[in-house]
Amino acid sequence: MSEKKHRSTDWFGKEGKDGFIYRAWMKNQGFPPDEFDGKPVIGICNTWSELTPCNAHLRDLAEAVKRGIWEAGGLPLEFPVMSLGETLIRPTAMLYRNLVSMDVEESIRANPLDGVVLMCGCDKTTPSLVMGACSVDIPSIVVSGGPMLTGKFKGEDIGTTDVWRFAEEYKVGALNREEFRAAEGALCRSAGHCAVMGTASTMASMVESLGLSLPGNAAIPAVDARRKVLAHRSGRRIVEMVDEELTPSAILSRDAFVNAVKVNAAIGGSTNFIVHLMAIARRIGAPLELDDFDRYGSEVPLLVNLKPSGEYHMEEFYYAGGLPAVIAELEEYLNSDIVTANGKTLADNNRGAPCYNRDVIASVDDPFQEEAGITVVRGNLCPEGAVIKTSAASEELLQHRGPAVVFENIEDYHARIDDPDLEVDEDSVLVLKYVGPKGYPGMAEVGNMGLPRKILDRGVKDMVRISDGRMSGTAYGTAFLHVAPESYAGGNLALVQNGDMIEVDVKNKRLHLDVPEKVLEQRRADWNPPVHDFDRGYVRLYIDHVEQAHLGADMDFLVGSSGGEVKRESH
Structure with a gap:
């Protein structure tokens, strides 16, 4: 158990009425008294929701995180935040990314937390949690939910990319209604987020390349037992990060963001990466601009043969070596001495990582495409x-x-x-x-x-x-x-x-x-702009304050961080 004074001590270490209240009500959950004697308190920020199918397994995965936290001498406390599921939420999950980031920021700041594990999967849950955590800047580590297994339909592998193909074939009569419905049942055959290099996989790769997760986070399938192992180890590690005072601002240098841009080019990542990485950079205060995505991404070849740019899926990507194999291949392009969440450098984590299938992960000397990435026009x-x-x-x-x-x-x-x-x-x-x-x-x-x-x-x-x-x-x-x-x-x-x-x-x-x-x-x-009929609540606030896409589409009043200090007592 750590001897240092933690942020949570301002709650649980108090004497008199305030300390009595903080501890007494927590004890109704069955915690013994010594749990409040200076242990680091670790929040598990969970976007689990049955309305977010890609994150519906995160309640179970959180138990693995808790085991690691208990084992390392911490006190795990799980809390919910608003979850964003791409497939159901209207009018678009992106409308609420900034709202969730506010939820995360205020939940972390307002509570007796010394560190936080960010549990995310579907597209907007990852950037929103990272944005919120960056604004508070206490030790944080990301555990992604992992991709679903590759779908199987009529003897072929399918993934989310095929939705557009199926829809077009159905529109012109190449697929009948029965076949179309059968494809629905074959596409999403396990827990997890989209099985292609879509935005969810891009976001999981982003946090790994930034150094905010343990190595290997991006590609382990959601239902693979090794996903729970990574979650368990992340729970252990966040306790150590608290003692080391390893915060997002100590990890997220400009070099880390440039690395992420280059890795995104090599994996053929989503264009959504731009608005999310820009927003994160502006929260943490790292200099990053739109042209950096072209400037640094255009020099990197496409190495990963995954849909929608290629032919394979995330499951095969993991078996081929996952993101560590890509980072190892890109060593000459990257700033590999940046620190990561496990306390080691990017080079230490990935140098020599093996590739088991060159059809899935190509070498720099023989890439799938010489120039990839995203072009800014x-x-x-x-x-x-x-x-x-x-x-x-x-x-x-x-x-x-x-x-x-x-x-x-x-x-x-x-x-x-x-x-x-x-x-x-x-x-x-x-x-x-x-x-x-x-x-x-x-x-x-x-x-x-x-x-x-x-x-x-x-x-x-x-x-x-x-x-x-x-x-x-x-x-x-x-x-x-x-x-x-x-x-x-x-x-x-x-x-x-x-x-x-x-x-x-x-x-x-x-x-x-x-x-x-x-x-x-x-x-x-x-010309006159069309008149919006949104006149109240968060959506009105969003319209009035959201920035343009080239700045990350964050709210103008959320740019920058405000730290973990709570300005007033509750009692």
Whole structure:
């Protein structure tokens, strides 16, 4: 047991009435008196929820964390925070990422916690927990829930990426209703988050590459016993981190963020990575800007052959060596002397990590793709930037010129996309407005718009698409996303009209609306943003204070950290 004074001592170490109250009510759970005699108190921040299917196993996984904490001499106390499930929550989980970060921050600060284990899985639960913990900056370690097992359907491996393929095949009659329903039952065949390199897997890889988790966290399947072993060891480790005073700010240097950008390029990670990493960096105070994702990511080859950029799934990735094998392969690219959650450097943790399958994890000398990562483009359509995941795009569309087919909002898109009278062909550029942070609100994952039925019937699989929204990490296609400033904030995207010519040149990092400036000025004079009908509560607060995508879409008043001090006593 540690002899040092812990933060929790300000609660449980008090004499008189206050100490009596703090200890007495806790004892109704059956804790013996010596549990409050200076042991480090470890919070287990759990996003378990049956409304978040990807996190529905975290209650069980938390028991493994507790065993490790007890074993190391700590007192584990589990607490819930709002959970965000991508598949059910409306209008979009991203709308509530900042709210959960506030929940996490205030829950940690307000309670007698010396360290915290962040238990997360589905897309937004990971960044929201890390953002909140960074704002308080007490010792923290992440335990991800792990990916589900690879789905099996008609003798082939399937994952979340195949949802879009199944939907298109069902739309054109290649799958009948019975087959479509059978695919539903085959896709998600175990606990865990998406089995591809979507946003959830990208986030689990992000925290491992940042050094916020133990090595191997990203890829162990949710139902593999080794996931519980990692959780148990994380419980042990957080107690040591408290004694070492190893906080997020001691781990999350600029070098750590640059490492994460490079690793994300090598694994073909989601574009959602950008808005989440930017938000985390701005909470912890590390300098990071949008162009860093291009500057550092573009120099790294694509090493991981996973859907949606490749052919395998997270289960095979783990068997091939997981993220440690990737980090070992990237050693020459990384700042490997940064400290990580286990107290060792990134190099110490991963140097020499073996790769067991070069079909899944390639070498730097023989990569799957020479240039990968995320490209940041600019132009009069996106002076503050837009992004494209080139590894998921069609090469022939990376330089393109075509007429705009404009959808004024998501409802307009749904109403007209399959209209046989829609004036569109394969050279057209689909433009979707008002789906950014303020405009949707919440910056929904609708940027990879499904193609018009008449185009699919011709056998066309991809078109250029542009929006101020996001794209699911499990999706694919030539989609320009995160356009900033967004249309609702008065960006030029709001001024695009049907038939306007748009020029795409990814090699030269350019996205241009070929309309004379005088015409744009006149359109701007006639433009007014649509009127939102959100007039109360958190959503109103979000619209008023959310920042643009290139800054991480956090709330302006949450940027930076405020520490763990509680300014007033409760009694």
